Amino acid sequence: MPGLSADDGALGGARPSARKTFFRRLGIPTPPFHTVDSHAELETALKQIGLPAVLKTRRMGYDGKGQAVLNDPADVEAAWERMGTVPLILEGFMQFEREVSVIGVRSTNGTITFYPLTENAHTNGILSSSIIGTTPDPLQTVAETTARRVLTALDYVGVLAIEFFQVGGKLFANEMAPRVHNSGHWTIEGAETSQFANHLRAILGLPLGSTAPRGAAAMLNLIGSVPDVARVLAVPGAALHWYNKAPRPGRKLGHITLCTRDDQTLSDRLEHLRAILSAP
Ligand SMILES: Nc1ncnc2c1ncn2[C@@H]1O[C@H](COP(=O)(O)OP(=O)(O)OP(=O)(O)O)[C@@H](O)[C@H]1O
């Protein structure tokens, strides 16, 4: 992998600092960050980055686990007591306009294609919804240029997702996932070829399938509980994917995909589905 050092071994997996260093090396903007391995380094990092900030574990973080938002000095000491025994990273808290992700696919022969930019919403650090509209996103080209640089630098094969914060109309890379991604699950019913099918095509050296959306689409995660299945399936264009996991607070148990012809219908039906999900 050109441009990488041995320290980047777990690059796409669970090391936010290695990923952010890699992004920077490729000239890709990221939130400000500083690695933290001691209380003294935490103080240095805070001086450099300021508050509010986010303290994250450098390994094994997912769904907002291993993260603490620091708003004032009391939060700093409480988070240090809780998290200070493992390698950490301190990031500036981004007051973002939107969170978006791009999903790219690169084949064994170097062919690259992208899905439309997805707008993502999180609840308590967990992805709750991903939405794509019928009009191309103004930041599509920027996101593709960024992802192309990453895919090429890694000589990557398969599906890869990059998550961004949009601040002041610009994209800052938060993290990447070297795999099919939760924010791409809408492609199962919503795109000509799903991210799963395209991942297999890519690694088998088969022609990549069209990433064109079939209209407007959305994905809603089922977190903590499973809704009334009959009510969900009564919504036109909705499909339910259940992972057969035992319910637990904060656990992703499945997701709903929703496909419609136009944006207004998508938004109306999403509102309806959200009401079903929040019903006791
Ligand atoms: N620096 C930041 N500024 C503002 N919000 C942040 C920041 N870092 C993380 N967040 C919020 O927390 C969410 C989860 O953070 P992040 O994606 O870094 O970690 P994760 O828990 O590993 O998530 P994933 O499940 O996507 O792997 C982000 O999508 C965002 O909503």
Ligand SMILES: [Mg+2]
């Ligand atoms: Mg994330």
